[in-house]
Amino acid sequence: xxxxxxxxxxxxxxxxxxxxxxxxKLKQAPGVDAVEANCQACHxxxxxxxxxxxxNAAGWDAEVTKMIKxxxxxxxxxxxxxxxxxxxxxxxx
Amino acid sequence: FSExxxxxxxxxxxxxxxxxxxxxMATLPGKKPLIELADRPPNYESPLEYxxxxxxxxxxxxxxYHLADIPEIDPKxxxxxxxxxxAGTPIELSLDDLKALPAVxxxxxxxxxxxxxxxSKPHVAGVEWGYGAMGCARWKGAKLKDILAKAxxxxxxxxxxxxxxxxxxxxxxxxFIKSIPxxxxxxxxxxxxxxxxxxxxxxxxGAPARIIVPGWTGTYWMKHIxxxxxxxxxxxxxxxxxxxxIPLGKFPIxxxxxxxxxxxNTPITEIVVNSLITSHRDGAKVKAGKVAVSGIAWDxxxxxxxxxxxxxxxxxxxxxxxxxxxxxxxxxxxxxxVDTKPGKNTVxxxxxxxxxxxQTSELIFNPAGYHNNVMxxxxxxxx
Numbered sequence: 387x388x389x390x391x392x393x394x395x396x397x398x399x400x401x402x403x404x405x406x407x408x409x410x411k412l413k414q415a416p417g418v419d420a421v422e423a424n425c426q427a428c429h430x431x432x433x434x435x436x437x438x439x440x441x442n443a444a445g446w447d448a449e450v451t452k453m454i455k456x457x458x459x460x461x462x463x464x465x466x467x468x469x470x471x472x473x474x475x476x477x478x479x
Numbered sequence: 480f481s482e483x484x485x486x487x488x489x490x491x492x493x494x495x496x497x498x499x500x501x502x503x504m505a506t507l508p509g510k511k512p513l514i515e516l517a518d519r520p521p522n523y524e525s526p527l528e529y530x531x532x533x534x535x536x537x538x539x540x541x542x543x544y545h546l547a548d549i550p551e552i553d554p555k556x557x558x559x560x561x562x563x564x565x566a567g568t569p570i571e572l573s574l575d576d577l578k579a580l581p582a583v584x585x586x587x588x589x590x591x592x593x594x595x596x597x598x599s600k601p602h603v604a605g606v607e608w609g610y611g612a613m614g615c616a617r618w619k620g621a622k623l624k625d626i627l628a629k630a631x632x633x634x635x636x637x638x639x640x641x642x643x644x645x646x647x648x649x650x651x652x653x654x655f656i657k658s659i660p661x662x663x664x665x666x667x668x669x670x671x672x673x674x675x676x677x678x679x680x681x682x683x684x685g686a687p688a689r690i691i692v693p694g695w696t697g698t699y700w701m702k703h704i705x706x707x708x709x710x711x712x713x714x715x716x717x718x719x720x721x722x723x724x725i726p727l728g729k730f731p732i733x734x735x736x737x738x739x740x741x742x743x744n745t746p747i748t749e750i751v752v753n754s755l756i757t758s759h760r761d762g763a764k765v766k767a768g769k770v771a772v773s774g775i776a777w778d779x780x781x782x783x784x785x786x787x788x789x790x791x792x793x794x795x796x797x798x799x800x801x802x803x804x805x806x807x808x809x810x811x812x813x814x815x816x817v818d819t820k821p822g823k824n825t826v827x828x829x830x831x832x833x834x835x836x837x838q839t840s841e842l843i844f845n846p847a848g849y850h851n852n853v854m855x856x857x858x859x860x861x862x
Contacts, residue, residue, distance in 0.1 A: 390488050408501070408503075411501075425778075428647065429520060429547060430520070432595045436517070437495065456721065460651075
């Protein structure tokens with residue numbers, strides 16, 4: 387059995403214990419408060435590191451705009467800018 | 480080992496490095512460990528090991544949701560409403576009503592439209608799946624055409640739409656509602672399934688009933704189906720009009736969704752032919768000499784004609800042996816012995832389907848990251 391197979395089998399036995407909730411620790415930098423306050427009502431914060439580090443400034447602008455325009459995220463202009471700046475600086479390219 | 484270390488070993492090479500920073504293996508109720516890309520809404524892919532059998536067991540099957548409000552449904556009070564402006568006699572069916580209709584079974588691959596999006600070059604935004612957002616199961620249920628007949632589907636129906644019980648957390652977020660062409664809805668293989676591999680559907684795979692559209696990508700396979708509508712006009716909404724669109728003319732597809740086509744794009748329809756090496760990962764260490772390599776191949780429902788393997792970077796090809804044929808919509812196993820010499824050996828795989836479509840050597844890039852069927856080319860290090 388490969389190491390991976392053993393690991394999977396052992397993890398399966400943890401099912402009775404219950405899986406731990408997804409932990410996403412965002413980089414602690416200016417703007418992270420606005421992200422944590424506005425970006426986890428609908429989904430996990432994990433979407434942010436998941437989509438990193440390849441999005442450029444235009445890419446993160448487009449993401450924040452999509453959340454507000456397409457998905458109805460109730461985020462005001464000031465917060466949207468702070469969030470986009472944070473994402474570009476800490477999760478962008 | 481830890482859940483995080485196990486995930487690192489399971490992540491598909493090439494997904495964005497940000498995934499490594501947080502992803503872990505997780506065991507959902509009723510599931511074996513899956514790669515946790517997101518827990519809310521649940522987005523979990525199957526590790527490579529779970530694809531070593533052509534049927535993916537229920538507890539190894541991937542989980543994918545757009546939206547996070549996923550109710551538990553009591554099968555005793557469950558109802559699916561069938562109506563729409565192209566239905567002459569709207570009806571409501573209980574689970575017992577569904578089970579009373581003539582049952583059919585189809586073995587079919589359910590593959591997320593964005594499977595392998597994580598491997599896009601350049602990377603694109605979205606859920607960054609590796610290889611594992613897919614599975615093949617035996618689906619049992621009633622024919623959608625029988626249900627639509629009961630609802631008096633009229634000849635001016637152009638589409639049939641599907642809405643499930645799951646929905647958005649916020650009011651302003653568009654609900655996930657999808658449609659397929661009426662002709663596709665009326666095919667014998669399009670079913671409303673209440674069983675998966677001989678068991679009631681797991682909650683996270685759409686209990687108590689879901690739509691099955693063999694050959695087409697998973698976006699149409701609506702889970703927790705509660706509304707089926709026969710429509711005289713094309714369905715609108717974000718998830719039809721903005722999402723799930725592929726550029727016209729870039730992909731070798733046959734199934735058209737004419738009522739939704741624009742000058743620039745069309746909705747994703749059938750799965751493109753593809754293959755996956757399951758016996759070895761890229762970089763695996765092997766004993767020099769004969770090595771048994773195996774995997775699976777699948778397509779949009781024409782069936783796999785051949786799987787060819789090259790160990791010289793694509794100059795020459797040898798046919799792999801095809802395994803059990805579970806039907807044209809299923810994973811087809813293949814196997815081949817390759818001769819390895821000490822050092823690096825490459826193994827490239829190309830599947831061809833019954834209508835002569837093969838995989839691509841260069842990614843057909845699209846901004847949404849759909850239809851990634853680039854031929855795998857892995858390295859085995861022999862000593």
